[in-house]
Amino acid sequence: MLGTRRKPFQDSPTPAGNSVAAIVLQRLYGYTNEQSYRDKAEQTMEVLAGLAGQYGIFAATYGIAAIYVSQAHIQVVIVGEDELADQLYSTAGTIPALNQAVLKFASNKVVPQYLPAALATTIPALPGVKEGKTVAVICSDFSCRPPISGVEQLKRDLHLALCRPDYHAPVKKG
Known part of the structure; x- marks a missing residue:
């Protein structure tokens, strides 16, 4: 109060x-x-x-x-600087949700000091991110799902994250 x-x-x-x-x-x-x-x-x-x-x-x-x-706060983290990164970012931003934040980082900026504290150890260590690939990562309740590299898969997974209370992230926080 x-x-x-x-x-x-x-x-x-x-x-x-x-x-x-x-x-x-x-x-x-x-x-x-x-x-x-x-x-x-x-x-x-x-x-x-x-x-x-x-x-x-x-x-x-x-x-x-x-x-x-x-509802759990959902963070969609887009990593990359190419056209796919722009498409992933645009896709994540077109799905309206009060409990969602969409963050976009260049591959060389995915370091703990630029990330929210809850994601600082998880995101830089994920497969795909470590290799510098363009990916989207959906995090909810301080856990993240495996990286996504396609627009349609992001749409599907984000819809599940926003609409299903039993949606859980299999990759635990770091």
């Missing part, structure tokens, strides 16, 4: 502060794997849950925050 004694719950005309805070905390968790961020986001959502139904459309930011907190 934000450190203000009385913060309005409803969106009018700007998004409600506590709901925005929950979104930010969940995104920070998705990038850092720092559990305290997720705990604070969940706590904020639980405190406000009983009020949401009373506000209808004026609780829209709360609804968006609920999606962020209830």
Whole structure:
């Protein structure tokens, strides 16, 4: 919860502060794997849950925050500088999702200091990435699937990652 004694719950005309805070905390968790961020986001959502139904459309930011907190954050990392890399990036960006971030790196920039903390050890060590090939990698819940080198496969796998709650990544984090 934000450190203000009385913060309005409803969106009018700007998004409600506590709901925005929950979104930010969940995104920070998705990038850092720092559990305290997720705990604070969940706590904020639980405190406000009983009020949401009373506000209808004026609780829209709360609804968006609920999606962020209830679904795993998905990161699509594109590695490469050629036309295929551009196509993979474009494909990943055309699939709308609140819980997704698309990152693109040149092959020589896939090093820990340029990556989100949660991916810093995993991505540089993946097959294909180490060889400097153009690939897309879908990561969810701090695990990554094997690298993808085709646009159609990326579409299919990203759709599964976004639509199936039981979708899991077989390559564990580093």
